[in-house]
Amino acid sequence: MKNSANIQAARGFLHAQYHGDFDRAFRDYAHADFRFVVASENNEDLRAVIPWAGYEHRGREGYERLMSLLFSEYESLEFEVRRLTDTGDQVFGEGHFVFRHRETAKVADSDFIVRFVMRDGKIAGGQFYENTAAVAAARQAD
Numbered sequence: 001m002k003n004s005a006n007i008q009a010a011r012g013f014l015h016a017q018y019h020g021d022f023d024r025a026f027r028d029y030a031h032a033d034f035r036f037v038v039a040s041e042n043n044e045d046l047r048a049v050i051p052w053a054g055y056e057h058r059g060r061e062g063y064e065r066l067m068s069l070l071f072s073e074y075e076s077l078e079f080e081v082r083r084l085t086d087t088g089d090q091v092f093g094e095g096h097f098v099f100r101h102r103e104t105a106k107v108a109d110s111d112f113i114v115r116f117v118m119r120d121g122k123i124a125g126g127q128f129y130e131n132t133a134a135v136a137a138a139r140q141a142d
Contacts, residue, residue: 006118007084010091013123014114018079022067026060031124034059036066038128049136073139074099074108091116097130099138106138 013029016022026034038053039046046054052069056062078098085092093114100107110131117125 004086005121006086006088006091006116009118009121009123010084010093010114010116011081013116014079014081014093017067018076020071022064026063029123030060030063031119031122032059033119033124034063035125036063036127038066039130039132046132050132050139053132053135073103074101077107089118091118099135101138104138104141106140108134108138110134 009029013025016025016029034057036057037055038057039050040054041056043054052066057066076097077100078096080097081093081095083094093116094112095114096111098107098109108131112131113129115126115129116123
């Protein structure tokens with residue numbers, strides 16, 4: 001299942017997203033019932049240091065808010081997906097990113113794992129696991 005429809009959807013979504021084409025990412029690859037969490041859900045402490053993390057983003061509106069919050073603060077210098085694995089109803093991705101904060105100019109450098117829940121060949125939900133300490137630290141002024 002190295003190049004399954006689910007892998008193609010996950011790859012297309014990530015490519016469009018990290019090249020700034022959020023409309024295409026959602027329109028072509030996300031399910032209408034899209035639900036997504038960055039790091040862990042229901043985490044007040046995390047939300048206090050990373051405003052887009054720690055809760056569930058729902059539907060197109062939630063996705064757009066997540067992208068707006070993330071990319072208004074960070075510039076993507078590198079985003080590499082190293083492996084995608086299709087398990088049937090989920091796709092797991094492994095990779096690495098380097099983001100620079102637009103105000104502090106500090107860099108967040110992190111490996112990541114993303115889990116996509118697939119439904120009808122589209123991404124219905126998932127979770128993004130990253131080095132949240134590095135992301136939070138890059139947001140802090142000296």
